[in-house]
Structure formats: C-alpha cells, structure tokens
Amino acid sequence: xxxxxxxxxxxxxxxxxxxxxxxxxxxxxxxxxxxxxxxxxxxxxxxxxxxxxxxxxxxxxxxxxxxxxxxxxxxxxxxxxxxxxxxxxxxxxxxxxxxxxxxxxxxxxxxxxxxxxxxxxxxxxxxxxxxxxxxxxxxxxxxxxxxxxxxx
Amino acid sequence: xxxxxxxxxxxxxxxxxxxxxxxxxxxxxxxxxxxxxxxxxxxxxxxxxxxxxxxxxxxxxxxxxxxxxxxxxxxxxxxxxxxxxxxxxxxxxxxxxxxxxxxxxxxxxxxxxxxxxxxxxxxxxxxxxxxxxxxxxxxxxxxxxxxxxxxxxxxxxxxxxxxxxxxxxxxxxxxxxxxxxxxxxxxxxxxxxxxxxxxxxxxxxxxxxxxxxxxxxxxxxxxxxxxxxxxxxxxxxxxxxxxxxxxxxxxxx
Numbered sequence: 001x002x003x004x005x006x007x008x009x010x011x012x013x014x015x016x017x018x019x020x021x022x023x024x025x026x027x028x029x030x031x032x033x034x035x036x037x038x039x040x041x042x043x044x045x046x047x048x049x050x051x052x053x054x055x056x057x058x059x060x061x062x063x064x065x066x067x068x069x070x071x072x073x074x075x076x077x078x079x080x081x082x083x084x085x086x087x088x089x090x091x092x093x094x095x096x097x098x099x100x101x102x103x104x105x106x107x108x109x110x111x112x113x114x115x116x117x118x119x120x121x122x123x124x125x126x127x128x129x130x131x132x133x134x135x136x137x138x139x140x141x142x143x144x145x146x147x148x149x150x151x152x
Numbered sequence: 153x154x155x156x157x158x159x160x161x162x163x164x165x166x167x168x169x170x171x172x173x174x175x176x177x178x179x180x181x182x183x184x185x186x187x188x189x190x191x192x193x194x195x196x197x198x199x200x201x202x203x204x205x206x207x208x209x210x211x212x213x214x215x216x217x218x219x220x221x222x223x224x225x226x227x228x229x230x231x232x233x234x235x236x237x238x239x240x241x242x243x244x245x246x247x248x249x250x251x252x253x254x255x256x257x258x259x260x261x262x263x264x265x266x267x268x269x270x271x272x273x274x275x276x277x278x279x280x281x282x283x284x285x286x287x288x289x290x291x292x293x294x295x296x297x298x299x300x301x302x303x304x305x306x307x308x309x310x311x312x313x314x315x316x317x318x319x320x321x322x323x324x325x326x327x328x329x330x331x332x333x334x335x336x337x338x339x340x341x342x343x344x345x346x347x348x349x350x351x352x353x354x355x356x357x358x359x360x361x362x363x364x365x366x367x368x369x370x371x372x373x374x375x376x377x378x379x380x381x382x383x384x385x386x387x388x389x390x391x392x393x394x395x396x397x398x399x400x401x402x403x404x405x
Contacts (some may be wrong), residue, residue: 036284039283040283040284040297041285041297041298043284043285043290044281044286044288044292044297044300046276047267047286047293048292048293048294050381051293051385052385053383053385053386054383054386092242105190126392127392137286150212151195151282151283
C-alpha cells in the first residue's frame, strides 16, 4: 500500500475505531438508553389506548409487562464510571453516583409502580388501570427531576 | 372572476390590492412562525400546541380563501404554468411587461412554496412527539412510537426549509425595495397601492364570506386538535370520567 492510501484508510477507520473503543469501555450507555426508550415506547402504547374510542386491554397488558421488565433493569444500568464525560452522549447527572441511596429509592419506586400497573392491567378495569399508569408516570418524573439533565 | 374583469382603476389612484383577510393571515403567519420557533426552543410545548392549532386554522382558512376569496387571493388567478413564468421573466428583463396586480407568476411559486411548507410542517407536528413521547401532537396517538420519532426528526428538519424560504422571501422584498424601487411591504399593511398605469381593479371578496371560511377553518382545526372524533377517539364530552381524573402524561414528565 502506498502512503496516501494508508493515510486515507486510517482516516476512514479512525472514527469507527474511536466509536468501537467507547462502546467497548461502556456498553451500558447504549443498554440503558435502549431500555429507557423501550419504557417510553410502552408508556406511549399505554396512554394511546386511553385516548382511543375502544381501548385494547391486551395491548395495555403487553405494555405494562414491557414496562415492568424494563423497570427492574434500571438500577443495574448505572455502574460507577458511566456518568457524563467528554465524548459521551448522556443525560445522566452526577447526582446518580453522589446520592446512590436516593437514586436506588427512585428506581425502586418505578419498579413498584410498574408492578402496580401490571396488577391493574390484569383486572382489565380501565378505572383502575388509568391511575396506576399515572403513578408510573409520576415515578418517571420523580427520578427525572433529580437525576436527568434538564432539557436544554 | 379573473383580473380581466371589466372595471379598471386609472393611473395614480390607489387600488385595493390585498383584502383584509389576506393581510391578517399574512401577518399572523409572521407572528405565529416566530412564536412556534421560540416555544419549541424553550420547551414551552403548551404554547407550541396552541399556536400550532391557530396556524392550522389560518392555513385552512387561506386555502379556502384561495378558492372563493378576492381575485388577488385566488390560486386560479395567480398560479401559472412554466411557460407563463418564462414569459413573465423575459418580459421583466426586456422591460416590456405590464404591471401585475397581485402575485406575479414567479412570486406565485413563492406563495405556493410558503403555504405548502407551512401545511406540511403543521401536518407533521400533529403526529410528532418529544423524547419521552409525552409532549405529543394531537394525532400522535394514531401512530407508533418509532414512526412518530421519524416524523419528529422531519418536523425539526423542515423548520430549516421554512427559514430558507422566509429568507428568500425577505431577500426578494429587499431586491424589489432597493433595486426595482418598489415597496411591497406597505401594500401588505394598508392593502392599497398606486400604479403608474391604468390597471384592472381586483374584485374584493365580501367579508361575510371570509367569516364563513373562518368558521369552517376553525371548526376543522378544533376537530383535528380533538383527535378526529368520533372516528379515532370520543368527543371530549363523551370521554369516560376516569380519563379526566388522571393527569395527562405531559404533567409529570
């Protein structure tokens, strides 16, 4: 290989190498991002049904299950050293690692709320499901207010 | 009802060019685009939704008024084909073209582009959502999270198209003002302008017809903002009481 070609190849591969390096050091950034997105998807799926002329209880139940499955993972998705740092895109605030007991309590509240929604969804009674879904939303906000970067 | 109606206005006499509805809609667009930009940048989504709804009504009104309104507001009177546009541009270069009362064939493209991109942007906004999918447009519940995410990204990108078209619009106004010595802003404020030659008098649509269009446009916009009841969702007054007791997700995210 001539020198210019080698240089061009290096320039092409460098960003990929940097990205691969970042991913190798902390796959948890993407894991937790995807987990929160799954919760957002399930929350939308739940609240969309409330708006529809004929809400589907099975759809709500599936979303409640997805929320509960994602909620239990949250606490383990923030190991030490995975906070905000240069070159990493994250909305996690340092408060997560500075106040671990408070963060754990907030994550537990989410788990409890999603189990409550699962139980309400199992009854098939919208009058029970809607306040339970509201409680899940409240537990999202409870954590976001303290531990997530405000939207700038 | 074309510009070739029988009545003419002699040179030097002010012509009623832009009717009140056209001017109100035009300046409301200016304020509305500014407010929509500001509210989106500052996460004032409550305001963004209200102004978006008003803009939806304004665009619907302008489309209706473009069918039944004053001659200078009607699409059929100012939208021309490529041949007419080329002939107009050639006439301008040669200095032989007669004054156009209303939108000229080239400017008509700008009108169509601006109204079209506003309609597109409002349409996308109806389905858009924020990262938590809790601040969402009134029709967001009809599409999946992933489709709404794509729509939201396009909604953001289309704003740059709007900025570009507004920039072009302003550049054209400055070109007319300083190169062609033609003030386009004051007729859009007063509705009147003087021509150096006798011109066909535009036919101004009656105000009662504008009010009918405004009522129809408002009703359509409100209906959309309610989520297209009764097909997709119940009317607000038909919703179960429990739904009202639960705070909307936007209040706790």
